[in-house]
Amino acid sequence: MARNVLVTGATGNIGSQLAGRLAGQSDLSVRAFVRDADKAAALKDAGVELSVGTFEDGGSISSAVDGIDTLVLITAPNPNAAEQAGAVLSAAKQAGVRKVVRISALNADPNGPTDNTRQHGRTDAAIQESGLDYVILRPHFFMQNLFMAAPTIGGEGNIYMGMGEGKLGLIDVRDIVDATEAAVVSEDFNNQVLTPTGPDSIDFNQIAASVGRGVGKDVNYVAVPPEAVEASIIEMGMGEWFGEVFKHYSEAYSNNWGDFTTGDVEKLTGHPARSIDQFVDEVFAPALSQG
Ligand SMILES: NC(=O)c1ccc[n+]([C@@H]2O[C@H](COP(=O)([O-])OP(=O)(O)OC[C@H]3O[C@@H](n4cnc5c(N)ncnc54)[C@H](OP(=O)(O)O)[C@@H]3O)[C@@H](O)[C@H]2O)c1
Incomplete structure (x- = not known):
């Protein structure tokens, strides 16, 4: 059944x-x-x-x-x-x-x-x-969050974020889907807490370089203060709760709160986690070129 x-x-x-x-x-x-x-x-x-x-x-x-x-x-x-x-x-x-x-x-x-x-x-x-x-x-910070920066990447070629020089082991949502599917289908992971991450812990200068390579233009990371992140989230109409949450995430990531990777994607799915270059080439750049 x-x-x-x-x-x-x-x-x-x-x-x-x-x-x-x-x-x-x-x-x-x-x-x-x-x-x-x-x-x-x-x-x-x-x-x-x-x-x-x-x-x-x-x-x-x-x-x-x-x-x-x-x-x-x-x-x-x-x-x-x-x-x-x-x-x-x-x-x-x-x-x-x-x-x-x-x-x-x-x-x-x-x-x-x-x-x-x-x-x-x-x-x-x-x-x-x-x-x-x-x-x-x-799961770690989604690579797909970069779509929030798509307008400024497509425009002036900048990614505005409040992460300072902090590194993070960001993950492709496709790997979270694979990992979740495995967690549903298999009983081998029952009663475990797992932390799916990408394969590399990198900063936003490295992320911007990968995006620039993939979309074929100069893309730069512009580090803004966490307070400015909060203000722009509120200005975008996402509300005060989101504004404060983004500010606090920005502060934490700036202090390398997310500077680690795990092998949990491979443990769950049997395949290695996708890199930022794979995400850019297979997901981000094609979506950006379609407008
Ligand atoms: N973004 C990141 O970097 C990140 C990293 C780690 C963990 N997470 C966690 O991942 C989770 C979000 O996953 P996601 O990005 O796949 O979700 P999502 O895209 O934010 O979608 C949320 C879903 O919840 C539904 N929903 C919202 N309010 C509802 C309500 N009142 N009643 C019933 N359904 C409701 C939405 O329906 P509608 O389509 O109708 O709105 C939508 O299907 C969050 O818990 C977040 O904290 C996010």
Whole structure:
């Protein structure tokens, strides 16, 4: 009998790739928890069952977890993420879900430097105390975050970030999708906390050089103060919570909080993590050239 898997956050960066991939496995039956069925039309076409609802609507969560064996719990970064994850977790326990695969965040810790880090720390602890089997994945900074800098890379050829000279082991989201798929399919990683990273810990001057090589123009990193990052996030309309979180991440990364790599992508997937050059050549430059 097919094993039933629910993916929340299924229209996001990770979930949109993951849900379709899992649906391609003959022994899995995949349901996606989505706010907007139209946005998830491609998932439906890929054989994913859609369950429409929100983390604020307990009835919709109960329907979504009904009959599920394995829950892939993805929430968006927001001020209520820990409460949202808690609501899904308690409904899952009540419904008899066996296993939770959680997309957490780097160095998740209730006392960490950003509110996102702290919320993930609280959720990870709740999952570990839940009595359910779990795999907690704490991925590094996404290479795909560079798309936020696409307008200035395409324009004046600059990447404005607040990371100082800090190094970080950033990761391609494609590797997070591969790692999450492995965590769902295999039982070998149950009750482990893993930290998927890229293969190299590099600074933004090196990242800018890779982007410049790939897009065929001079691209420079312009280090701005973390306070300026906060102001520009707020100016972009992303709100004060995001502004403060980006400022605190900038401060932490400037102090080499993310200056490490692990072998966890290879451990989970059997293949090495993709490099920044691979990401630029295969994902970023092609997207940029298509406008
Ligand atoms: N970016 C990074 O560098 C980084 C690094 C490590 C960890 N992380 C963690 O990765 C997670 C985000 O993963 P992602 O980038 O794949 O997600 P994402 O692209 O931010 O997508 C979030 C998903 O959650 C859904 N969602 C938002 N609010 C909801 C609500 N109230 N009820 C139901 N669904 C809701 C969204 O639906 P809609 O499409 O309808 O909006 C979307 O499907 C976060 O927990 C973040 O902390 C990020």
